[in-house]
Amino acid sequence: MLKEVFIDHYIYLALTLFCIGILGVLIRRNAIVLFMSIELMLNSVNLLLVAFSSRMGDAAGQIFVFFIMTVAAAEVAVGLAIIVMLYRNTRSIDIGDANKLKW
Amino acid sequence: MPISNNLWSQLTDNPLMVLAIFGIILMFVGLIPKMKEWLLTIGLVGLLAGWSITLLNWENSLTATPIFNMLTFDRGAIVLTAIMIATLILIFLVTDHKSIIEMNHLGEYYALMIFALIGGIIMVSFKNLLMLFIGVEILSIASYILAGFNKKNLLSNEASLKYFLMGSFASGILLMGITLVYGMSGSFDLEQIAAYTIMYNIHPPALYFVGILLLLVAFSFKVSAAPFHFWAPDVYQGAPTVSTAFMSTVVKTAAFGAFFRLFYSAFNFNSTIWNTTVIVIVALTLIIPNLTATRQTSFKRILAYSGIANAGFLMMVLLQTNLVNENGTHIAQANMALYLTGYVIANIIAFAALFLVKDATGSDELESFKGLSKRNPYLSAFLTLAMCSMAGIPATAGFMGKYFMISGLLQGGHLILSIIAVLMSVVSLYYYFKVIKAMYMEEADGANIILNPSYVFLFIIGIVILFAVGLMPHYIRDLFLM
Incomplete structure (x- = not known):
């Protein structure tokens, strides 16, 4: 339970960053910027995990952060490969141009 | 009990190790051009080995102990693992086709499917939220590549990009949900979260509630509700047909396994809080895709929408988490496994037929x-049976799956939702039968299609399972009970 005021600031900051990330994904059209927004979401999660973890004196949360960073790196590799593949075929990284599939 | 250091028991306690070894072997054998014809055989041997290990652990699964408090291969996990491996065996049979054998990077294609399967197995057997996250990512990252495997094809590129963006967006939401639940309950362990849930089941802290809601949203993304x-629909249409078959069967099974496991073991005690949200999602998932599918002209897209509509039926299992049979055993998981069996088998038959037709025309x-x-009477007969099962014609697996789901709903008192479900499965008859009408009532147009032995085997096995489940559902369902 939240007794101290202290942890609240971390929660506000992390949730704000998370919302900025979500807005970025929903609003921006450039694939790389979308990608950065998703990374922002992941990093806000990392921040919050570390804050919770150190507040509770439980190491599990910080270990989770290592896993998130590792997996995010793998995801970046695949994601950039997909964007490069698309760029080679269409010469564009605007997701508005990826509109061949629709009903 | 910690796992023993004995190598043999690590290999045979669960199929993860054997599958990983065969995945790596496939990747390296794929580098040797002369060995290309052997890839399928190696893959099938690996999957059959994994499947046998799963079935050998069937009896032990009732008394399974957690491995390092991270994974538990209990009955529910073993059932879904067996279904997923069997499904992948059938998908491998679909790839026994000239156009796939000639493909570049064939070794990686098989290896990625096996790696994704490993992610799926972790997802259905997790005991710690860390494992849930890792399983989801192993499965998703491999699936992004599978969706974009056709590098020169613009549609495949686009499908891959969309799948990647939506998938990692959902992963971000999933992580935020996990973090908030961790922050409130103080643990990633399912049992300790459940203990916390029991303690605060009337008035949970707001952030805990938000965390559960975010997890619900993230999984709805993953199961495409x-x-x-x-x-x-875009991803399923653009991806290569075999990848689509993989995504709509193995990936969906894994996602539902994890979805159900999380909400059943951790958040069941405050189910009144999230039940309303689930009811709304199920109702929308039944109505929207069924009505949209009636307007589609592409068979692949119809199958995609039917996959979404089936997700609606499968999500009903979350409303049955407190349901017990006369012996006091929880039946929700058995209902889900029965439905999934019918769904994946019919889906694979449909995708195999689509693959052959697309290759010919x-x-x-x-x-x-x-x-x-007229071009191939056997193929059209098999496809007709699969469509009947998906539409829920009696005596097929699809009917029994829907029957148990809806009767579970009625026992839980969700009358209006059951009425919506029945009405929408009547609507679904329209688009499933459009295919049958095209096959039988219209003039032949296009080349003849020849079935090779793998396909004949696949279709016959599939139809036998569909009717076995359809005709003796109680026997099959008792196998799945926990």
Whole structure:
């Protein structure tokens, strides 16, 4: 339970960053910027995990952060490969141009 | 009990190790051009080995102990693992086709499917939220590549990009949900979260509630439930047909396994809080795709929408988490496994038929199915049976799956939702039968299609399972009970 005021600031900051990330994904059209927004979401999660973890004196949360960073790196590799593949075929990284599939 | 250091027991306690070894072997054998014909055989041997290990652990699964408090291969996990491995065996049989054997990077294609399967197995057997996250990512990252495997094809590129963006967006939401639940309950362990849930089941802290809601949204993305389904038709249509078959069967089974496991073991005690949200999502998932599918002209897209509609039926299992049978055993998981069996088998038959037709005519539109009964009567008969099962005609697996789901709903008192479900499965008859009409009532148009032995085997096994489940459902369902 939240007794101290202290942890609240971390929660506000992390949730704000998370919302900025979500807005970025929903609003921006450039694939790389979308990608950065998703990374922002992941990093806000990392921040919050570390804050919770150190507040509770439980190491599990910080270990989770290592896993998130590792997996995010793998995801970046695949994601950039997909964007490069698309760029080679269409010469564009605007997701508005990826509109061949629709009903 | 910690796992023993004995190598043999690490290999045979669960299929993860054997599958990983065969995945790596496939990747390296794929580098040798001369060995290309052997890839399929190696893959099938690996999967059969994994499947046998799973079945050998069937009896032990009732008394399974957690491995390092991270994974538990209990009955529910073993059932879904067996279904997923068997499904992948059938998908491998679909790849026994000239156009796939000649593909570049074939070794990686098989290896990625096996790696994704490993992610799926972790997802259905997790005991710690860390494992849930890792399983989801292993499965998703491999699936992004599978969706974009056709590098020169613009549609495949686009499908891959959309799948990637939506998938990692959902992963971000999933992580935020996990973090908030961790922050409130103080643990990633399912049992300790459940203990916390019991303690605060009336008035949970707001952030805990938000965390559960975010997890619900993230999983709705992953299983493509409305209103988070918009990516699914595009991705399913653009991806290569075999990858689509993989995504709509193995990936969906894994996602539902994890979805159910999380909400059943951790959040069941405050189910009144999230039940309303689930009811709304199920209703939307039944209505939107069924109505949209009636307007589609591409068979692949119809199958994508039918996959979303089936997700609606499968999500009903979350409303049955407190349901018990006369012996006091929880039946929700058995209902889900029965439904999934019928769904994946019918889906694979449909995708195999689509693959053959698309290979012969170059198009996945309904028009290319015209007069299929004259071009290959057996293929059209098999596809008709699969469509009947998906539509829920009695005596097939699809009917029994829907029957148990809806009767579970009625026992839980969700009358209006059951009425919506029945009405929407009547609507679904329309688009499933459009295919049958094209095959039997219209003039032949296009080349003849020849079935090779793998396909004949696949179709016959599939039909036998569909009717076995349809005719003796109670026997099959008792196998799945925990």
